[in-house]
Amino acid sequence: MDANTIIDSLSGQFPDDIYDTDVESGIRILAKVKPENVVEVCRYLKEELSFDHLGCEFGVDYPDRNEIEVVYLISSYDHPVVLTLKAILPRDNPEIESVVPVYWNANWYERETYELLGVKYINHPDLRQLVLPKEMLGEWPLRKDYKGFPNKTAKNLV
Amino acid sequence: MLEEKVGPSEMIVHIGPQHPMLPGPFRLNARLRGETVVDSEVEMGWIHKGIEKILENKTYLQGITIVDRICYLAALSNEEAYVGCVEKLAGIEVPERSQYIRVIVEELSRLQSHLLGMGEYASFVGFVSMFMYTIKEREDVLSLLDSITGARITHSFLRFGGVKDDIPPGFRDDVKRVFPNVRKAIDSYEDMYSTDSIYRARTVGVGVLTADVAKDLGVSGPPLRATGVPFDIRKDEPYLVYEDLDFKVCTETAGDVYARIQVRLDEMRESMYIIEQCLDQMPEGPLFAEDTPYGKRSPVMRIPAGEVYHRVEDPRGEMGFYMVSDGSDKPYRVKIRGPVYPTLQTLPPLLKGVKVADIVAIAGSMDTCTSEVDR
Amino acid sequence: MELPEILFNPLVRGILGLCLMGAIFLGAMAAVWFERKLSADIQQRYGPMRVGPHGVFQLVADAIKLFTKEDIIPKNADRLLFVAAPILLMGSVFLMLVAIPFGAVVINGDTYPIAATEMDISILYIEAMSSISIVGIFMVAYSANNKYSLLGAFRNFARMIGYEVPLGICVVSVAIMAGSLNIVQIAEAQSPLWFVVLQPLGFIVFVIALLADMGRLPFDQNESEEELIAGWITEYTGMRFGLGFFAEYIHLILGSMLIVLLFLGGWNLPEFLTSNLILGIILPTAFFLGKVVLVMLGIIALRWAVPRFRIDQVVDLSWKRLLPLSLLNLGWVIALGLLGV
Numbered sequence: 001m002d003a004n005t006i007i008d009s010l011s012g013q014f015p016d017d018i019y020d021t022d023v024e025s026g027i028r029i030l031a032k033v034k035p036e037n038v039v040e041v042c043r044y045l046k047e048e049l050s051f052d053h054l055g056c057e058f059g060v061d062y063p064d065r066n067e068i069e070v071v072y073l074i075s076s077y078d079h080p081v082v083l084t085l086k087a088i089l090p091r092d093n094p095e096i097e098s099v100v101p102v103y104w105n106a107n108w109y110e111r112e113t114y115e116l117l118g119v120k121y122i123n124h125p126d127l128r129q130l131v132l133p134k135e136m137l138g139e140w141p142l143r144k145d146y147k148g149f150p151n152k153t154a155k156n157l158v
Numbered sequence: 159m160l161e162e163k164v165g166p167s168e169m170i171v172h173i174g175p176q177h178p179m180l181p182g183p184f185r186l187n188a189r190l191r192g193e194t195v196v197d198s199e200v201e202m203g204w205i206h207k208g209i210e211k212i213l214e215n216k217t218y219l220q221g222i223t224i225v226d227r228i229c230y231l232a233a234l235s236n237e238e239a240y241v242g243c244v245e246k247l248a249g250i251e252v253p254e255r256s257q258y259i260r261v262i263v264e265e266l267s268r269l270q271s272h273l274l275g276m277g278e279y280a281s282f283v284g285f286v287s288m289f290m291y292t293i294k295e296r297e298d299v300l301s302l303l304d305s306i307t308g309a310r311i312t313h314s315f316l317r318f319g320g321v322k323d324d325i326p327p328g329f330r331d332d333v334k335r336v337f338p339n340v341r342k343a344i345d346s347y348e349d350m351y352s353t354d355s356i357y358r359a360r361t362v363g364v365g366v367l368t369a370d371v372a373k374d375l376g377v378s379g380p381p382l383r384a385t386g387v388p389f390d391i392r393k394d395e396p397y398l399v400y401e402d403l404d405f406k407v408c409t410e411t412a413g414d415v416y417a418r419i420q421v422r423l424d425e426m427r428e429s430m431y432i433i434e435q436c437l438d439q440m441p442e443g444p445l446f447a448e449d450t451p452y453g454k455r456s457p458v459m460r461i462p463a464g465e466v467y468h469r470v471e472d473p474r475g476e477m478g479f480y481m482v483s484d485g486s487d488k489p490y491r492v493k494i495r496g497p498v499y500p501t502l503q504t505l506p507p508l509l510k511g512v513k514v515a516d517i518v519a520i521a522g523s524m525d526t527c528t529s530e531v532d533r
Numbered sequence: 534m535e536l537p538e539i540l541f542n543p544l545v546r547g548i549l550g551l552c553l554m555g556a557i558f559l560g561a562m563a564a565v566w567f568e569r570k571l572s573a574d575i576q577q578r579y580g581p582m583r584v585g586p587h588g589v590f591q592l593v594a595d596a597i598k599l600f601t602k603e604d605i606i607p608k609n610a611d612r613l614l615f616v617a618a619p620i621l622l623m624g625s626v627f628l629m630l631v632a633i634p635f636g637a638v639v640i641n642g643d644t645y646p647i648a649a650t651e652m653d654i655s656i657l658y659i660e661a662m663s664s665i666s667i668v669g670i671f672m673v674a675y676s677a678n679n680k681y682s683l684l685g686a687f688r689n690f691a692r693m694i695g696y697e698v699p700l701g702i703c704v705v706s707v708a709i710m711a712g713s714l715n716i717v718q719i720a721e722a723q724s725p726l727w728f729v730v731l732q733p734l735g736f737i738v739f740v741i742a743l744l745a746d747m748g749r750l751p752f753d754q755n756e757s758e759e760e761l762i763a764g765w766i767t768e769y770t771g772m773r774f775g776l777g778f779f780a781e782y783i784h785l786i787l788g789s790m791l792i793v794l795l796f797l798g799g800w801n802l803p804e805f806l807t808s809n810l811i812l813g814i815i816l817p818t819a820f821f822l823g824k825v826v827l828v829m830l831g832i833i834a835l836r837w838a839v840p841r842f843r844i845d846q847v848v849d850l851s852w853k854r855l856l857p858l859s860l861l862n863l864g865w866v867i868a869l870g871l872l873g874v
Binding site for chain 1: 202203206208210211373374375376378387389394395465467469476478480482490491493495499500503504532533
């Protein structure tokens with residue numbers, strides 16, 4: 001199962017949703033997906049192409065382009081290819097479907113992205129804060145225009 | 159939340175952030191009926207340091223000392239993932255002698271991390287003397303690491319394109335003196351664990367994970383290899399010189415706590431074998447490539463724009479760094495993917511229906527290091 | 534020989550009693566010192582070395598520290614039970630002390646045991662008094678209003694109820710073989726042959742059940758540091774903690790004495806060694822105390838050499854393994870008795 005077959009199969013199955021694909025080397029491929037059909041694409045990846053290991057899920061903030069990218073790093077236990085899947089969301093109202101029904105361990109990753117960047121996940125089983133204290137919910141510290149850094153990073157310091 | 163669902167004869171116990179025998183401050187809320195756990199929930203965030211935000215405001219070279227502190231017990235794997243990312247982005251070649259030295263110090267780091275993890279686990283089941291024995295062996299290994307890198311933990315040893323120092327002259331004799339003792343000690347630990355009937359009654363058949371469940375939950379590292387899946391990044395996606403070295407991936411099939419400890423014992427033997435091969439095969443040569451602008455001489459450097467994901471095999475599982483660079487001298491975004499984060503997430507399903515005494519046994523066998531969960 | 538008149542004077546008896554209590558506390562301190570040094574030796578380190586030569590006065594320093602700590606009673610705790618519980622624990626231990634002989638003096642072929650009283654049913658009395666400590670431990674755990682202590686108390690009950698039965702049956706088998714419930718006569722009935730040779734199964738069952746009764750590893754679930762912080766004694770500070778702590782170690786000494794008296798021959802020595810007057814006064818007591826110290830060292834070393842059971846495995850062990858074995862031992866003793874041993 002090498003990189004080019006995977007890209008061709010993925011683009012063939014979802015011609016409208018996958019765009020901007022790129023094969024960087026034999027083990028790294030890149031694709032962008034439309035935010036509405038993320039769960040379908042992930043389900044196809046897990047069941048047909050044996051990509052059953054969600055490595056990570058996080059967000060990157062681009063204030064000058066006015067968008068937030070949600071990046072999924074999906075790999076497999078059987079072959080060493082790593083797929084970087086990106087979904088581009090508008091910065092003032094970022095919402096995306098949650099992939100917890102497909103990958104069970106996305107639960108904590110999505111909670112952390114929600115509290116650090118402000119991305120709302122629809123249909124998440126339990127969306128609340130994970131690493132930050134409850135009082136800091138709403139400040140989205142990892143955004144580039146967060147005002148408290150570096151002098152004040154937690155609100156309720158004793 | 160857990161407090162709302164308490165039944166008639168149940169009580170909620172917080173195995174809290176301050177506890178003499180928890181591996182790091184996290185809180186486990188357990189709902190108990192008598193001695194059996196009905197439901198549980200993990201809360202964390204007590205040592206969140208905001209490393210990802212800090213790294214966006216420091217130069218690349220300053221980031222090496224910060225990345226050390228993500229998990230201070232296995233510092234060199236963190237550094238390897240970070241430095242590997244930058245080298246891939248900038249296209250820096252690492253000479254072969256530096257690659258061999260990197261493999262030697264990383265395997266030594268894996269050896270001492272497993273010794274500590276195993277000893278700490280023995281003290282969780284009440285076997286306190288075992289902890290003292292493994293600590294004694296760990297002292298010898300730490301002094302070996304100290305002679306190369308200059309520090310016992312948080313070494314800050316790797317640089318972009320090479321390592322900081324060469325190995326000292328008497329190193330091979332030290333290794334020849336220390337390793338037979340460590341081998342004998344590991345054999346005696348294995349003997350003690352496999353013949354002690356109280357220990358076997360506490361660990362065999364406890365906390366069983368099957369291969370499908372483990373893959374579904376996203377586990378990696380020794381807990382996954384103990385269920386029979388041979389997933390090791392040193393073999394699947396080799397970095398440094400692991401392609402030229404001969405070692406095997408240690409797996410067991412039982413998937414319970416006893417199997418996880420057995421996998422760690424075997425991995426220690428493989429680490430020592432790898433180090434001896436490296437010392438034999440290491441070529442002479444420079445530590446940094448010829449006429450390179452990067453290295454320990456230039457602290458401020460600009461890395462070309464791009465994105466890259468580099469992953470290594472940490473003693474606890476798969477560790478990865480995703481770095482986004484925009485052409486300046488500070489990274490734009492660094493995402494740290496720790497190996498224990500998904501493993502800690504699997505505790506609530508695993509702890510349904512076990513007794514209170516098994517909570518610490520199961521959580522300890524996953525070898526959690528809370529500092530890298532919280533970052 | 535008639536005891537001299539002065540020994541019946543209440544004042545003299547009071548002073549002798551206080552001396553005995555002091556000696557017992559010193560013995561407990563020595564037991565704690567033994568434990569710290571032996572555990573350090575097993576774990577390849579030194580142990581206390583600074584306070585006195587080889588740390589002999591370390592326990593005096595610890596006692597002074599415990600006396601000077603602040604005495605905290607939690608706000609929601611039950612004050613009466615909280616204060617009364619350590620008193621009950623110490624009381625049970627001292628009531629046991631009343632009937633156990635500490636040695637013997639052999640003069641002109643007659644043996645005079647050194648004991649506070651000599652009762653006809655002394656072994657039964659000792660068993661009964663050691664069961665009072667269960668109530669004491671539960672009072673400690675329940676009154677502290679702490680969930681960890683409560684978990685420790687539940688485990689304690691489960692363990693104690695399971696192990697009192699095999700313990701009692703083994704004691705009954707020993708009493709049958711000796712023909713009396715008086716502990717002095719049981720010790721003297723082992724004159725040529727110790728009971729450990731005649732009923733080895735009973736010895737093993739008795740030692741395991743006594744370890745569980747005393748709460749030593751591998752049976753110390755109620756105070757395991759790993760899960761329950763300090764278990765049943767979490768909320769106690771200062772000298773209240775000291776009382777509970779010392780009660781446990783005095784119980785250890787008394788348990789070792791019971792093992793030596795019931796199975797390992799007590800103070801019996803061959804005739805030729807006790808014919809001389811001076812040797813007859815010193816040797817039996819020294820021999821007895823030497824055996825007690827050896828048994829105590831064995832129990833202490835066991836704690837640091839094995840891991841700990843889980844509570845359901847402990848209850849399993851008592852009801853499914855020890856109880857049938859002790860009944861088997863009882864049958865064996867009855868058979869031996871019918872055969873005329």
